[in-house]
Amino acid sequence: xxxxxxxxxxxxxxxxxxxxxxxxxxxxxxxxxxxxxxxxxxxxxxxxxxxxxxxxxxxxxxxxxxxxxxxxxxxxxxxxxxxxxxxxxxxxxxxxxxxxxxxxxxxxxxxxxxxxxxxxxxxxxxxxxxxxxxxxxxxxxxxxxxxxxxxxxxxxxxxx
Amino acid sequence: xxxxxxxxxxxxxxxxxxxxxxxxxxxxxxxxxxxxxxxxxxxxxxxxxxxxxxxxxxxxxxxxxxxxxxxxxxxxxxxxxxxxxxxxxxxxxxxxxxxxxxx
Numbered sequence: 001x002x003x004x005x006x007x008x009x010x011x012x013x014x015x016x017x018x019x020x021x022x023x024x025x026x027x028x029x030x031x032x033x034x035x036x037x038x039x040x041x042x043x044x045x046x047x048x049x050x051x052x053x054x055x056x057x058x059x060x061x062x063x064x065x066x067x068x069x070x071x072x073x074x075x076x077x078x079x080x081x082x083x084x085x086x087x088x089x090x091x092x093x094x095x096x097x098x099x100x101x102x103x104x105x106x107x108x109x110x111x112x113x114x115x116x117x118x119x120x121x122x123x124x125x126x127x128x129x130x131x132x133x134x135x136x137x138x139x140x141x142x143x144x145x146x147x148x149x150x151x152x153x154x155x156x157x158x159x160x
Numbered sequence: 161x162x163x164x165x166x167x168x169x170x171x172x173x174x175x176x177x178x179x180x181x182x183x184x185x186x187x188x189x190x191x192x193x194x195x196x197x198x199x200x201x202x203x204x205x206x207x208x209x210x211x212x213x214x215x216x217x218x219x220x221x222x223x224x225x226x227x228x229x230x231x232x233x234x235x236x237x238x239x240x241x242x243x244x245x246x247x248x249x250x251x252x253x254x255x256x257x258x259x260x261x262x263x
Contacts, residue, residue, distance in 0.1 A: 023194050030226075031186040032233040055233040070234065107230050111223050120193045121216040 001058070001065040006106045009057070009068035010113055016061045017117035029058045035069060055103070057110075070103045163210050167221055170211040174202035175228065175241065177209060182237040187229045189222070198222065 004012065016026050033056040034041055044051050054071040164170040178185040185204040191197075200211045200222060228241045 017191075017193075021193050025190050025192045027188060027190050029186055029188040030229050030233060032182050053233070053236070055230060070230070103230065103234055107227060111226065114223065114226075115219065117193075118191055118198065118219045119216070120196045121198060121219065122196065122214050123216050 001067055003067045003069065006068050006070065006102075006109075009059070009066055010106075010109055012066045013059050013110075014113055014117070016059060016064075016066075017113070020061050024061055027058075027060050027062075031056045031058075033069070070106055162208065163212055167211065167218070170200070170209060171225060171228070174209050174225075175232070177202055177204055177207060178229070178232055179237045180204070182232070187225075200225070 013026075013028070020026055032053050034051050034053050035056070036044075036051070041051060052071065054069045056067060056069050058065060058067040060066070164173070174187070178187070181204045185202065188201040188203075190199045190201070196214050198213050198218065202209045231239050231241055
């Protein structure tokens with residue numbers, strides 16, 4: 001699994017949607033995470049430190065998995081820690097951290113990506129109901145106009 | 161796995177489920193363009209709530225739910241989610257005032 005910066009994550013998510021137009025699915029999962037292991041969290045709780053939670057966003061098309069992490073405040077030191085972890089584990093992981101304002105930007109960009117690609121669903125059926133209602137209204141209006149026409153012919157016959 | 165028919169019930173129960181256990185709860189979305197189907201799942205690894213649809217109008221509802229979950233996950237489970245829906249409610253009466261006729 002590859003953890004990315006929010007913008008590359010959104011670009012990769014867009015390409016996932018484009019690749020799965022004819023077949024396949026795209027899964028996107030949101031989860032609240034502190035990005036720390038259970039032991040570290042327990043130590044922090046006993047020490048009385050506040051644990052900072054982030055929103056982990058993962059996306060997959062069944063073959064490839066990407067992820068990004070959206071946080072409330074930005075701390076440069078955390079990035080350094082994560083790069084150290086990357087070297088130790090040897091896996092391709094990069095972490096992303098956004099401020100509270102940036103999470104709203106991410107939210108807006110993410111919504112734009114979804115709107116652009118989730119367009120293969122059925123549209124509302126109200127339009128069909130309106131179409132069936134209109135000819136019924138036309139028939140009702142034509143029936144009302146007929147009685148007005150009927151009294152005219154007997155008047156013309158009486159004059160003759 | 162439970163498929164919920166009512167959207168409002170799905171939203172209410174999923175928010176309750178998340179607030180009860182914010183650490184293990186997750187919100188998943190699955191989209192299949194070839195079948196034209198969207199499935200939403202909220203689970204805490206014990207209980208699972210699902211909502212499936214093939215209607216385009218549900219994409220907008222899903223976006224609102226996305227906003228709700230982002231707010232809950234980042235600001236905390238006790239965050240006020242009415243802000244996410246409150247902004248839209250504030251916008252609606254403003255637009256109605258604009259459309260009204262002046263006499």
